[in-house]
Amino acid sequence: MPRWIDVCALEEIEPEGTRRFDHEGRTFVIVRGPGEEVFCLDGLCTHEKVHLAGGLVIDGVIECPKHAAQFDCRTGEVLMGPACVDLRTWPARVEGGRVLVEV
Amino acid sequence: MTRYVIVGAGEAGTRAAAALRDAGEGEVLLLSEEPVPPYERPPLSKPDDEHGFRKPVAVDLAGIELRLSTRVVAVDRAEGRLETEAGERIAYDRLLLATGARPRRLAVAGASRALVLRTLADAEAIDARVRAGARATIVGAGLIGLELACTLRRRGLEVAVVELAPRALGRAVPAELAERLVARHERQGVRFLFGTEIAAIEPAGVRLADGNLLAAEIVVAAIGVEPETALAATAGLPCANGILVDSTLRTADPSIWAAGDCAAIDHPRYGRVRFENWRMACDQGAFAGRVMRGEGGTFAALPWFWSDQWDLSLQIVGLCDPARCAVHRSLGADGLVRFELDGTGRLEAAAALGPAALIGREIRLAERLIERAVACPSDLLADPGADLRRLLRG
Incomplete structure (x- = not known):
C-alpha cells in the first residue's frame, strides 16, 4: 500500500535543485521548482541508468548529466534524446516545510 | 503526394525520416546499404550494460518504408531518380543525402590487415577476435581509439595505442583534459606510444618506423573518417570535405539536401564546417526533415x-581553440572544466x-550561456561554489 513518506525539509533542496532519494531498493530523484513546488520521478535516466540527481533543472526540465537527455519534471516525458522512454512520476507535495512523496 | 527519399539510415537519416513522417504528408522511403535494421553508433565503441x-x-520508424541492403550508385537529377547497385530505379521528389563517413585507411604496407570501427559489422569483427589476454594495438589516439x-582493456586484453602526434585527442580536445584522460588510461594499464610512426601492419602485429614490432593479435586503425561524398560528387553536386550545403542544409540542387557526417554546412557561427558527432547528426537530420517539408x-x-x-x-560544447583566453574551474578531486572566452568576455566553448x-x-549551462551570448566574469567561472545559473537569469 503506497503511503506518504517524509524525504527531507524543503529548505534542504535549493530552488531548481535536486536530491537523490533511495527507498526500499528503488531510487528516485526529487526536483524542486523555482518556488516551493516539488516533483518526484524515477531516479535513473532511461537511456543508460545514470542518476539524474545533480542534473541541471531549468524551466521545469531536468537534464541527465551524462548524455543530456531531457525530461519534463511534471510528466516524466522525454523531451530530447538520447533517451526514448519516459520516466515514471510519483506524487509529491510539501507539507509543514517537509517534502513528502507517495511511492 | 510528395515522395521523400533518404539515402543512409544512420543517426541523421533516421531522424530526418521520423521528422518527415511526423508531418503526416507524403511518402517516406529510407534506404540503407547495411543489411541490419538501423542502430545507434555510440555503443559500438562503448557498449552499455543493457544492449x-x-x-x-532510438527512433520509432513506424510509417516509414525502410529498405535494407540497398546501395544507391547514381542520382539522375534531371529525372529525379536514383539508381541502385541492383539496377533498380527509385523516383524522388525531394532527396536527402545522409551518407555519413567512412574510416580513413592507413597508407602503409599491409594496411588491409587493420580492422576499423564504424559499423555494426566492424564492431562484430573486432568482437569476434577478442580473447582475454590477447594483445590489441590501436593506431590513432582519437576519441574512437581511446x-x-x-x-578492450576492460575485457582483459593488453592494449597499446600508437599515435603519430605528440599527444592524444589533438583535434578537438584541450591538452590539459587529454593529458588527464591519458593518465587515467595508463593507470588502467593501457600503454601509449606518442610521436610514433608506423611502417607496416604485419601478420604478427604493427611494425614501427624504428624497426620494432608491437606484437598484436588485433590491430585497429582509428585515424579518423572521410565524408562519404562519392554519390553527390558523381551527380555533379559541389563537394569539398563534405557535400556543400547552405545554412538550411540544401545542396546546390533545390530538391536535394544533405545532413550529418557527410555534410559541410554553412554555419552562422563557424562558417563552412563539417561535424562528426552523434547529436549534430541527429539535430541536422531532424532539421533537414522539417525544411524538406517546407x-x-x-x-x-x-x-x-x-x-x-x-x-x-x-563533454565539449562549442569548438575549442587553444589560443583562446581560458578559465578553469575545478570540481571535486577529478573534475575540471575549461571555459573559453572571446575578447569581450563571452563564452565561446567549454570542455570538461x-x-x-x-x-x-556545467556543460549544459555553458551551452546556454554560449547560445545567449552572456558575458561571463572570469572569477565566477573559476569559483566552484558559484552557481552559473545566476548568469542565465541576468
Missing part, C-alpha cells in the same frame, strides 16, 4: 559531444572531464 554494442536506433582502448529556419545548433571512458565523462554528475551540468 552491449547492439542497440536499436574509447575502444577502454572497452518549414523555414537556419541551422545554428551548437556542437556538443560526450565520450565515456573508465569512470570519466568528457570528470564524473558526469559533476561536470554534466
Whole structure:
C-alpha cells in the first residue's frame, strides 16, 4: 500500500535543485521548482541508468548529466534524446516545510 | 503526394525520416546499404550494460518504408531518380543525402590487415577476435581509439595505442583534459606510444618506423573518417570535405539536401564546417526533415559531444581553440572544466572531464550561456561554489 513518506525539509533542496532519494531498493530523484513546488520521478535516466540527481533543472526540465537527455519534471516525458522512454512520476507535495512523496 | 527519399539510415537519416513522417504528408522511403535494421553508433565503441554494442536506433520508424541492403550508385537529377547497385530505379521528389563517413585507411604496407570501427559489422569483427589476454594495438589516439582502448582493456586484453602526434585527442580536445584522460588510461594499464610512426601492419602485429614490432593479435586503425561524398560528387553536386550545403542544409540542387557526417554546412557561427558527432547528426537530420517539408529556419545548433571512458565523462560544447583566453574551474578531486572566452568576455566553448554528475551540468549551462551570448566574469567561472545559473537569469 503506497503511503506518504517524509524525504527531507524543503529548505534542504535549493530552488531548481535536486536530491537523490533511495527507498526500499528503488531510487528516485526529487526536483524542486523555482518556488516551493516539488516533483518526484524515477531516479535513473532511461537511456543508460545514470542518476539524474545533480542534473541541471531549468524551466521545469531536468537534464541527465551524462548524455543530456531531457525530461519534463511534471510528466516524466522525454523531451530530447538520447533517451526514448519516459520516466515514471510519483506524487509529491510539501507539507509543514517537509517534502513528502507517495511511492 | 510528395515522395521523400533518404539515402543512409544512420543517426541523421533516421531522424530526418521520423521528422518527415511526423508531418503526416507524403511518402517516406529510407534506404540503407547495411543489411541490419538501423542502430545507434555510440555503443559500438562503448557498449552499455543493457544492449552491449547492439542497440536499436532510438527512433520509432513506424510509417516509414525502410529498405535494407540497398546501395544507391547514381542520382539522375534531371529525372529525379536514383539508381541502385541492383539496377533498380527509385523516383524522388525531394532527396536527402545522409551518407555519413567512412574510416580513413592507413597508407602503409599491409594496411588491409587493420580492422576499423564504424559499423555494426566492424564492431562484430573486432568482437569476434577478442580473447582475454590477447594483445590489441590501436593506431590513432582519437576519441574512437581511446574509447575502444577502454572497452578492450576492460575485457582483459593488453592494449597499446600508437599515435603519430605528440599527444592524444589533438583535434578537438584541450591538452590539459587529454593529458588527464591519458593518465587515467595508463593507470588502467593501457600503454601509449606518442610521436610514433608506423611502417607496416604485419601478420604478427604493427611494425614501427624504428624497426620494432608491437606484437598484436588485433590491430585497429582509428585515424579518423572521410565524408562519404562519392554519390553527390558523381551527380555533379559541389563537394569539398563534405557535400556543400547552405545554412538550411540544401545542396546546390533545390530538391536535394544533405545532413550529418557527410555534410559541410554553412554555419552562422563557424562558417563552412563539417561535424562528426552523434547529436549534430541527429539535430541536422531532424532539421533537414522539417525544411524538406517546407518549414523555414537556419541551422545554428551548437556542437556538443560526450565520450565515456573508465569512470570519466568528457563533454565539449562549442569548438575549442587553444589560443583562446581560458578559465578553469575545478570540481571535486577529478573534475575540471575549461571555459573559453572571446575578447569581450563571452563564452565561446567549454570542455570538461570528470564524473558526469559533476561536470554534466556545467556543460549544459555553458551551452546556454554560449547560445545567449552572456558575458561571463572570469572569477565566477573559476569559483566552484558559484552557481552559473545566476548568469542565465541576468
